[in-house]
Amino acid sequence: MSTPVELQGPVEFPEPDRWSWPAAAARAKSVVRLGAFVAMLAAKRHVRSRLHVRPLVAELFLTDNCNLKCVSCACWREQTRGELTTDEWRDVLDQLADLRFVKLNFTGGEALVRRDAGEVISYARSLGFQNLHLNTNGLQLNRRRLAEVLGAGVRSFNISVDGANASVHDAIRGRSGSFDAAIGAVRLLAEHRDRYGLNVRMNFTVLAGNVEEIPAVARLARDLEVTLSLNLGTDRTFLFRHEDVGQLLDVDGDALRASLRELERMVREDPRGLPSRATLRYIPSHFGLAADSFIPCAESQLKLMIRSTGEIGGCWGHDSTMNVRDHSIRSIVDSAEYRAEHERLFRKDCVRCGSNYALNVKVDRVTRVPYGR
Numbered sequence: 001m002s003t004p005v006e007l008q009g010p011v012e013f014p015e016p017d018r019w020s021w022p023a024a025a026a027r028a029k030s031v032v033r034l035g036a037f038v039a040m041l042a043a044k045r046h047v048r049s050r051l052h053v054r055p056l057v058a059e060l061f062l063t064d065n066c067n068l069k070c071v072s073c074a075c076w077r078e079q080t081r082g083e084l085t086t087d088e089w090r091d092v093l094d095q096l097a098d099l100r101f102v103k104l105n106f107t108g109g110e111a112l113v114r115r116d117a118g119e120v121i122s123y124a125r126s127l128g129f130q131n132l133h134l135n136t137n138g139l140q141l142n143r144r145r146l147a148e149v150l151g152a153g154v155r156s157f158n159i160s161v162d163g164a165n166a167s168v169h170d171a172i173r174g175r176s177g178s179f180d181a182a183i184g185a186v187r188l189l190a191e192h193r194d195r196y197g198l199n200v201r202m203n204f205t206v207l208a209g210n211v212e213e214i215p216a217v218a219r220l221a222r223d224l225e226v227t228l229s230l231n232l233g234t235d236r237t238f239l240f241r242h243e244d245v246g247q248l249l250d251v252d253g254d255a256l257r258a259s260l261r262e263l264e265r266m267v268r269e270d271p272r273g274l275p276s277r278a279t280l281r282y283i284p285s286h287f288g289l290a291a292d293s294f295i296p297c298a299e300s301q302l303k304l305m306i307r308s309t310g311e312i313g314g315c316w317g318h319d320s321t322m323n324v325r326d327h328s329i330r331s332i333v334d335s336a337e338y339r340a341e342h343e344r345l346f347r348k349d350c351v352r353c354g355s356n357y358a359l360n361v362k363v364d365r366v367t368r369v370p371y372g373r
């Protein structure tokens with residue numbers, strides 16, 4: 001549990017970022033590279049299915065271990081040992097800088113249970129990475145830890161909130177007090193948002209036990225003035241594969257549709273900070289409650305997943321056997337095995353998860369030809 005603020009002593013926050021030419025140029029380059037990425041996906045979709053699109057965003061699982069026991073997650077069910085050391089993560093980051101990745105997402109497990117999380121992130125910043133993001137359950141995000149990660153360069157945060165009140169959230173998260181800690185972290189971030197230009201998002205994972213919470217969670221996000229993202233529960237990918245998780249995904253169709261209707265009404269009134277209507281319409285198909293119309297998986301092309309024990313894959317559904325401890329990242333990404341898998345994932349010849357479906361919906365809209373794939 002996070003230490004109460006009054007017991008932490010004075011905390012020194014870093015100076016906010018000053019505008020600088022190198023940072024602005026790096027940001028402009030990222031935008032250009034993302035534009036080129038989308039153009040390549042359009043070509044891959046319609047012209048050359050074997051086109052090799054290199055990933056631009058790395059998802060770094062600093063640890064698979066955690067300080068919560070969410071019923072929807074498998075990572076805490078056994079202790080993961082032999083994770084990459086600080087030096088091994090530094091080496092990974094050197095390679096990602098060489099490969100000109102534009103964004104790094106630090107995640108887990110719970111990244112903040114690693115004492116060296118700040119040090120690793122800070123090293124990424126020293127290499128020139130401008131877009132650093134952290135996924136966290138918020139439990140340890142007190143003022144001291146926030147000052148540390150802000151100092152390390154993180155400017156974008158996802159805090160998981162699985163219910164609009166403590167009883168629903170804490171039951172899913174397996175620990176009483178976790179709702180108060182998560183909301184405390186969201187408030188703390190909101191307090192510092194303007195000074196540091198933070199992007200703060202509540203990430204709500206849709207499960208059978210919380211579909212009715214969706215409108216209330218949207219109102220909570222509105223009250224806290226943060227963005228809401230709806231993540232979709234799955235038991236098909238690493239970290240979430242467990243027989244107990246499958247039982248949590250039998251979402252009631254009427255309840256889901258009623259919640260989505262209510263959210264769509266809110267979005268029509270004022271879309272700020274809420275998911276787009278197009279993404280809301282996709283959600284029932286993920287749970288098998290509507291026909292699944294094909295959209296390619298841009299997410300699998302954008303991301304490179306680096307597991308805490310060094311395995312590298314293109315997405316949540318890519319169980320790669322290649323490891324950074326044995327091969328360079330460049331050689332893995334350019335290998336025939338990785339390229340074949342990558343091609344398959346783009347076509348969604350995969351286990352089908354809901355990871356970043358909002359991106360897929362957006363990219364589908366700009367890369368689709370009318371009436372075609």
Ligand SMILES: C[S@@+](CC[C@H](N)C(=O)[O-])C[C@H]1O[C@@H](n2cnc3c(N)ncnc32)[C@H](O)[C@@H]1O
Pocket residue numbers: 066070072073107108109110111135136137158159160203204205231232233234235239240245
């Ligand atoms: C694995 S956690 C890692 C970051 C951090 N520990 C947290 O909970 O925010 C990343 C996200 O996965 C979500 N998640 C948990 N169980 C899931 C499941 N079965 N399917 C899809 N996402 C899930 C969590 O709610 C969280 O938002």
Ligand code: SF4
Pocket residue numbers: 065066067068069070073074075076108109110137173
């Ligand atoms: S979802 Fe996040 S907080 Fe919950 S057990 Fe998994 S890694 Fe931990």
Ligand code: SF4
Pocket residue numbers: 297299300315316317318345346348350351352353354355
């Ligand atoms: S939908 Fe398939 S290809 Fe896309 S991220 Fe999920 S498992 Fe990977």
